Amino acid sequence: MNCKNALVSAGVGLLGMVACVTPPTNFPSVPEIEFNSLEFVETPGQDSLIVSVDFRDAEGDLGLNATEIQPPxxxxTFRRDQGGNLITFRNRPANAPPFNPIDWRINPIVNNQEVRDTIWVEPNPNHNNIFVRFFIKRNGVFQEFRWEDPPFFTSFNGRFPRILAGNNTQAVEGTIAYAMVSSGWNNIFRNDTIRVEVRIQDRQLNSSAWVSSPEVTLQGIRRR
Structure with a gap:
């Protein structure tokens, strides 16, 4: 068995991956994942919530390198008006959202040139290949905790790197450990009961099913 290890920076978090290349044994073309673990790690300044999933895939077309930023x-995606012009905050239509760091970008690079203005944008979900949803228990019922909403305007979706080099295809299985870094886990969730859901996506844009962690508290999953 030929195993590969990778540790890369992934925006809001770090991502560790162990992938084992194996002969095809009826692995699925659409990636399959199973929940493995959820762990809370406290460090000075920043803490990490680490979710791990086990995966299987027939082609091994999992992962995106940092340079893979061309469509899709x-x-x-930069929003444009009917004339094909970029929509600026100053000339925004009535249906445009208020300023926030998800829907608007200041001085973005468009077609390899910096645009000195605030431009209406639409984040492309296919830029990422690992997706995480959070749920918090209130009055005995889980409700989604949306990081994209005010006041946070963020996301813990991200990327993991290519498992196989180049365009090689081969059945793979292994474990992805995705660490979401924040200084606010304790402040936000305190003693709340939470759970997370995770899915991954291959380069053909095939998505796995969502898998869920059990319900936990940060204290209950703290690394000792």
Missing amino acids: FQEL
Whole structure:
């Protein structure tokens, strides 16, 4: 068995991956994942919530390198008016959202040139290949905790790197450990009961099913 290890920076978090290349044994073309673990790690300044999933895939077309930013993996789509012009905050239509760091970008690079203005954008979900949803228990019922909403305007979706080099295809299985870094886990969730859901996506844009962690508290999953 030929195993590979990778540790890369992934925006809001770090991502560790162990992938083992194996002969095809009826692995699925659409990636399959199973929940493995959820762990809370406290460090000075920043803490990490680490979710791990086990995966299987027939082609091994999992992962995106940092340089893969061309369609369909670009980070943003720049909104334009009927004349094909970029929509600025100053000339925004009535249906445009208020300023926030998700829907607007200041001085973005468009077609390899910096645009000195605030431009209306639409984040491209296919820029990422690992997706995480959070749920918090209130009055005995889980409700989604949306990081994209005010006041946070963020996301813990991200990327993991290519498992196989180049365009090689081969059945793979292994474990992805995705660390979401924040200084606010304790402040936000305190003693709340939470759970997370995770899915991954291959380069053909095939998505796995969502898998869920059990319900936990930060204290209950703290690394000792």
